[in-house]
Amino acid sequence: MRSKKLVNLTRAISTIACKNNPTTIPLTSLQLDTYIQPSDRDTIYSYNKAIDYQVKYGSLSYAHQLFDEMIVRDVVTWNAMISGYNKCGFFEEAVWLYRQMVVEGVCESSSTFSTVLSVCCNAGWCRRGLEVFSRAVVLGFGLNVFVVSAVISVYMGMNFFDVGFRLFSGLSERKLAVWNLVLRGCCDSGRSRELFGVFRSMGEEGVRGNALTFCYMIRGCGNDELVEEGKQVHCHVVKNGWCEVNIFVKNALVDFYSACGCLLDAEKSFVVISPKDLISWNSMVSAYGNGGLIFEALEIFSKMQYWGKKPSVRSFVGLLTLCREEKNIVLGNQIHCFVKKTGFDVGSAYVQSALIDMYGKCGEIETSVSIFQGDHEISLESCNSMMTSLLQYDMFDDVVELFAMMLAKGIRFDEVSISTTLKALSLSNCASLMGFLMLHCCVIKSGFVINSAVSCSLIDAYSRSGHVKCSHQIFEELPSVNVVSFTSIINAYARNGMGMQGLGMLKEMTEKDVKPDKVTFLCVLNGCNHSGLVEEGKMVFDLMKTVYNIPPDLKHYSCMVDLFGRAGLLEDAEELLKQAPRKDDSVLWSSLLRSCRIHRNEDVGRRVTTILMDLEPEDPEIWLQASNFYAEIGEFETSSHIREVAVARKMRLDIGNSLIETRGHL
Structure with missing residues (x-):
């Protein structure tokens, strides 16, 4: 008996198939009668041939109609239907058909297992894929090259590259x-x-x-x-x-x-x-777009149309990405008009996503929301773009609410959706351990727990709320570690003032032959800074230069200056600043002056004040900071003179504003 679930899907499938293949015309019932002769209508071969034809041309609903009419089905029949649902993206239905096939006692072939494993790979179902492969081994298909190839694809799709490569190495052919x-x-x-x-x-x-x-x-x-x-x-x-x-x-x-x-x-x-095809032109548009060459990208876009090549999704996405990176809202509006003219604003989830992302990054979040709300078929891509745009504007609760809407409407989510939601929840005022645990359960249930990006987001989210033990547990359960995962756990320790544990992780990295990068060293130095580990911080700073040949940038120097400043080693901080790649960075010198004020170091403070006033002669904040320094060390005449010079130069500080929102009670 035909499943109600599949019955309800047939019309939708037929609509989607016709939309994706506008040139395809499904066979009518009369044409089916012609295609399958009355004399052999009851034969399995004829039905299989007709089903294969329907699946090939995207008419899945008609294929299932034939499938339901069959009194007896063989393995070829089931394989054709499972493959059809896989091609149309109905992965749950494909697995349901496979289960029905097993229940009815039809023995699988190598083609069955390779197709079902392909479904699991496309849907990201590692556990289901392993279950199917276990059954294949039991039935004697464990050494079949097609089946093993399919399971290799599953393992590699789930980032278990080493396991997949071992299977590959064991293949005889x-x-x-x-x-x-x-x-x-x-x-x-x-x-x-x-x-x-x-x-x-x-x-x-x-x-x-x-x-x-x-x-x-x-x-x-x-x-x-x-x-x-x-x-x-x-x-x-x-x-x-x-x-x-x-x-x-x-x-x-x-x-x-x-x-x-x-x-x-x-x-x-x-x-x-x-001759150049559409992909060639799109590649060049994207090349200029990635290089930030607006005029060249528009020129090649114009030439493409001159030579009769209609713009595709990739062309528009490339141009919108360029507008986003350059913050060029004027060109973005023009591209949006062109998108509407060609009809891509309705038919493509990628273009919709790029529009939402472009407007969000260019400061027009209201337009992003309007485009998202006007999308009749909300997709994963548009949701992800909307979430990242909302996150940029610190609208954390809206990000979490949008993810909840995705779950309620059954919209598929990916590692970007989960990572964005985790970050939003960790920064929200409503952050709680229960919220993190619920999202963590969702990650485990959906199989993304083995995804490196999601695991690092969980480590970061737990550490922001002070639950470092949970972060450490997630790190320990990772199937494989890399520089990103190590950096995440080191940052988690640094954020919570556990500098020694961060140093221990750096040592473990070297033992496992994982090479740290600039971000890793910055996190270790932050941990030393928050824990007051001066000697250890010096050692790490020298290590990145001498052993790993990583030149420190301004962030590393800033961290070391802050570390020396907290410890009162102001001469060391001053000497270090003279070695910085940019000796004219006023932010670093200003940080050192604050440390001089805290530790009452007049000698270093005088030199730093002179350097700062030379670097920023028109910055009123620097002059005010210098005036306050001299006032604190008792040189009131110098302090007053600096203020008079600032007034004579008509320097003025912007007046600060504060907003207090009160809620009345009836």
Whole structure:
């Protein structure tokens, strides 16, 4: 008997399929009768053939109608329907069909397992995928190359790259498709440098790469901005002739040079593409957009239309992203008008999301909200853009409320949604341990607990509310650690004045061969600063310069100046400031002067005051700070003279405003 759940979906599926494939015309009942002859209408083969045709052209509701008519179904029938639901994005329904297939006693094939595992990978269901793979092993498909390839894709999609690679290493037969799968996993999991090791192993086994192989290689180099390595791949591509015959490789090269900031090379790669397809033009628009070249981006956008290439989603998203980065609301309004004219303001969730994001980042949050509320089909992308825009304006409660609305309406969420909500909740006045625990349960239930970004957001959220033990527990339960997760837990300790624990984590990083970066060292120094660990702070500051060859920036110097200032080591702080990359930063010198006032250090204070007044001769706040310093050390004449000079120069401080909101009681 047909499921009510699937019955209610058939009309929606048919509508979506026709929208996504406007040229597709589903078969009518009369055409179905023609397609399946009356003489063999009861045969499974004929039905399977018709179902496959309907699924192929996106008519899922008609395929299910045929499926319901069948008295006897074989494994091919079930596979076709499961594959159809997977292609249309109805993952729950695809898994439900698989369960019904098992209940009815139909034995799976290798195609069944690979399709269902693909569903689990696309939906992000790691646990379900492992359950399906366990059943495949029990039924003797554990060594089947198609099934193992599918489960490798599941593991890599869930960031368990090492587990997936071990499965791959155990395969007796490794064809090109499986190698490409591993290369894609390297790209998606941020292991671009491992691409070359995999590629060498591939050559040693006598497997020759195809266009897709080199597309992954080029994309991986672009992800980590490996310019020299990418140029070597480019040479290899040219040598093997792929640049002449495959336009996808050509477009990938444009994207690579664009991602690495090599606009001249991107232009050269674009010019040699002939004939150029829509992706080629879009790549160049995005390249100029990412480089902040407004006029060049608009020029290539205009040429694209001149040559008969209609703008696509990527073109508009690239231009709107450029407007967002440049805070160019005028151009953003013009692009918005063009979007409306071409109809992309209704049909594309990505364009809607880019519009919301652009207006939000350009300071027009009301317009962002208006676009979001006018969206008839609220999508994950538009929700994420709206949440990040609201977060930028400190509208924390609205972010949490929007996430609750997503849950109530059954809108799928991702790591961006959860991370944004966690940050908003941690900064909200309504933050509570119960709220964090509820979100944490939601993370576990949805399977995002293994996601590095979400785990780091949980660590940060718990630490902001003072629950460092919870942060530490999450860190300990991470399946794999990297520099981001280590930095998050170190920052959690630093925020709560636990500098020694942060130093212990830095030591653990070195023991696990995880290289700290600038942000890591800044968090460690903050922890030393809040805990008063002067000698340890000196050691860490020297360590980043001598051992890791990381040049300190102004934030690191600011942290060290504050650390010395708190400890009263003002001469050391002054000497350190003279070594800073920017010796004319008034903020750092002003911080040192405040420390001089606290510790009553007249000698250093006089020198710092002179430097500050030379750096900011027109800043009234600096002159007021200098006047107050001399007044505090008893030199009232000098203090009065500084104030008189400030008045003569017509310096004035902006008058502060305060707002007190009272709530009346009846």
